Amino acid sequence: MDIKLSNASEKPIYEQITEQIKQAIITGKLKPGDSLPSIRSLAKELKISVMTTKRAYSDLERDGFIVTFAGKGSFVAERNQEFLREELLRQVEEHLSKAVQIAKLAGIEGKELIDLLSMLVEEELE
Amino acid sequence: MTNAIEVRNLSKRFSQFQLENVTFQLPKGTIMGFVGENGAGKTTTIKCLLNLLKKEQGEIKIFGLDHVEHETEIKEQIGVVFDDLYVPDILNPTQINNIFEKFYNRWDENFYVELLKRFKIPFKKPVKQLSRGMRMKLSIAMALAHHPKLLILDEPTSGLDPIVRDEILDLFMEFIQDEDNSILFSTHITSDLEKIADYITFIHEGKIVFSKNKDELLYNYGIWKGTAEQSMELPEHAKVRMQKNAFGVEILVDRKEVNSAFTLDKPSIEEIMLFFVKGVQP
Numbered sequence: 001m002d003i004k005l006s007n008a009s010e011k012p013i014y015e016q017i018t019e020q021i022k023q024a025i026i027t028g029k030l031k032p033g034d035s036l037p038s039i040r041s042l043a044k045e046l047k048i049s050v051m052t053t054k055r056a057y058s059d060l061e062r063d064g065f066i067v068t069f070a071g072k073g074s075f076v077a078e079r080n081q082e083f084l085r086e087e088l089l090r091q092v093e094e095h096l097s098k099a100v101q102i103a104k105l106a107g108i109e110g111k112e113l114i115d116l117l118s119m120l121v122e123e124e125l126e
Numbered sequence: 127m128t129n130a131i132e133v134r135n136l137s138k139r140f141s142q143f144q145l146e147n148v149t150f151q152l153p154k155g156t157i158m159g160f161v162g163e164n165g166a167g168k169t170t171t172i173k174c175l176l177n178l179l180k181k182e183q184g185e186i187k188i189f190g191l192d193h194v195e196h197e198t199e200i201k202e203q204i205g206v207v208f209d210d211l212y213v214p215d216i217l218n219p220t221q222i223n224n225i226f227e228k229f230y231n232r233w234d235e236n237f238y239v240e241l242l243k244r245f246k247i248p249f250k251k252p253v254k255q256l257s258r259g260m261r262m263k264l265s266i267a268m269a270l271a272h273h274p275k276l277l278i279l280d281e282p283t284s285g286l287d288p289i290v291r292d293e294i295l296d297l298f299m300e301f302i303q304d305e306d307n308s309i310l311f312s313t314h315i316t317s318d319l320e321k322i323a324d325y326i327t328f329i330h331e332g333k334i335v336f337s338k339n340k341d342e343l344l345y346n347y348g349i350w351k352g353t354a355e356q357s358m359e360l361p362e363h364a365k366v367r368m369q370k371n372a373f374g375v376e377i378l379v380d381r382k383e384v385n386s387a388f389t390l391d392k393p394s395i396e397e398i399m400l401f402f403v404k405g406v407q408p
Contacts, residue, residue, distance in 0.1 A: 010392065012345045043322075044299040050156060051324040052341055098386055105387040 001030065001037075005046060013048055017056035018063075025065055025076055026084060036066060036074040063087065129190070130154045130276050130308035136174060136184035143332060145170055148184070150327045150337040155305040157298065159319035159340075160312040161399065162329035168312040171329065172280050175310075176206060188276065202231060205269030207279040211261040215254035219247055219264060223271075230272040241267035245293070259290040266297060277301060279311040283318050291315070295322055316395040320344075328399055335402050343398055348381045348390030360384060367405035376401075377408060 003020050005013055024030040036042075039057055043050045057074055060066045064083055068074040096117075103113045131152040138145040145167050152158045162168050173179040175186055177197055186193040188200045213222060219242055227233040242249060245263040253261060262282060269277060277298075283291045295318060301307050313319060319326060319340070327337040336343075350360060353374045357365075364383035369376045378401040381390060393401075 012341065014341065040303050040305065044296075044303060047295060047299060047321055049322055049324045049340055050302060051339060055341065101385055102387045105385060 003046065005048070014052050014056040014059065017042075017046075017053065018059050018065075021056075021060055022063075022065055022087070025079065026087075030076045032076050032078045034076045036076070038073055128154055130188065131175065131310060132185070132187040132190075133171070133175070134185040136171065136181055136186060138170060138174060138179065138182050143167070143170075145174070145332045148329070148332075148334055150334060152308055152310055152325065154308055155302070156324040157302060157309040157311070157322055158325040158327055159316075159323035159395075160310060160327050160329065161314060161316065161319065161395070162312075163314065163403075166329045167332040168329060169280055170332075172278060172310075172312060175278065176201075176204075202272070203275045205272070205274035205277045207262075207265045207269045207277070207282050209281040209284065210258075211253060211265040211268075213253060216252050218250050218252050220249045222253075222264075222268065226268060226271065232272045234271055234273060237273070238267055238271035241270060259286050262286060263290065263294070266294060270297075270301065275307055277307075277309045277311070279309070281312055281314070283311075283313055283315050291318060298322060316399070320395055326395060328402065330403055335399075340395075343395065344393065346381055347393050347398060348379050348384065349393050349397065350377045350379050350384070350388060350390055351375075360388070362408075365408035367401040368408040369401060369405040378405065 001021070001024060003017060005016050009016060011019070021030070021036070030036075036057075037045065039053045040050055043053045046053070057066065057068065061068055061074075064077055065079075066074050067077045100113065129151045131150075133151070134149050136145055136148040143165070148167070148171055150158075160168055160171070170179060174181045175188070175193065177194055188196075189203065191200060193200060217225075223235060223238055227235060242264070245260070245267065247256070247260055247264050247267070253264070256264065266279075266282065269279075283294055286294070298309055298311075299322060302309060323340050325337065326340050326343060328335045347366065350357070351374065354370075357368075357375050357377060360377065360379060361383055364379045365377050366380060367378040378393065378398065379390065384390065
């Protein structure tokens with residue numbers, strides 16, 4: 001498993017870890033049942049805080065990507081299509097809510113924003 | 127017992143300086159960086175922890191036990207490293223082994239030898255002929271050789287080159303692989319802390335300014351830059367500390383209280399420290 005961390009990135013280190021592990025799971029590089037390094041050994045390898053890797057793993061667990069068994073370690077969870085869709089939907093929502101915030105700051109009204117989105121959707125479908 | 131160290135309202139007065147109500151906890155299994163400028167009270171606090179200086183007020187517990195009442199028992203399980211190696215400098219590492227194995231019940235000669243080999247420390251060279259980096263590495267090997275549960279280090283990386291510092295950080299990470307082990311280290315080299323510390327405790331003029339989870343510090347704060355006039359657009363309650371210069375203002379803000387359309391820089395530990403010391407309440 002490759003994990004590349006960048007200090008220049010705007011994203012917190014734990015998020016960089018969760019994203020890269022999620023990506024590896026979504027693309028099938030990591031398969032259901034594959035074991036992951038322990039929280040402490042991952043921290044040691046990446047030379048980062050144990051709390052950071054702990055946070056990354058608990059976020060992955062919360063989102064259903066991995067399961068952890070006390071004393072045994074963490075493994076890639078059995079996944080289903082619905083769950084993948086949910087994750088992608090979550091990402092869409094995150095981006096849209098950012099767009100809404102920027103629109104608010106610029107004084108763009110809800111209707112104008114919705115029109116803009118419809119236009120983009122139409123363009124994409126054509 | 128969930129905390130390796132618990133310090134509550136520790137106070138100690140000197141003629142020119144005092145520790146005032148120093149309070150922090152080091153949870154078991156974690157690494158805490160203890161930072162502050164020279165003279166801020168780091169070494170005094172560490173000496174109080176070890177009962178090398180008598181505290182005046184407050185409570186100090188190590189492994190959940192009172193640090194004075196259970197001193198001997200506690201010290202068997204602590205490894206201590208000061209900013210230099212304080213042993214007679216005519217001794218060589220082998221002689222040090224022969225002396226220290228008499229002090230500690232759990233002194234592990236094999237492990238000590240293994241660490242010396244790994245650090246390429248000559249066994250027969252007197253301490254006075256070793257470089258500063260070598261002396262620090264020897265000092266850490268001595269602190270680890272009795273398999274302590276807690277490492278307390280005062281400025282272990284200062285004055286060392288980046289490669290030696292990196293080797294020392296590696297050793298810390300190995301030590302912490304056992305989730306019962308914990309580390310408290312003071313330093314003013316914040317880049318080391320930014321890598322491996324779980325918690326940062328910042329002391330200034332004898333008082334604790336903050337003692338927080340490092341990730342929370344790094345990711346909950348942001349730095350906004352602009353003119354004084356533009357800064358009016360930021361919500362008042364989001365502003366934590368402010369610094370002015372000839373060209374504008376810099377404000378340390380609580381990220382979650384600020385609209386994401388504002389551009390914020392990611393702060394470093396050093397920048398956060400400067401905001402608290404040099405900056406003002408907005």
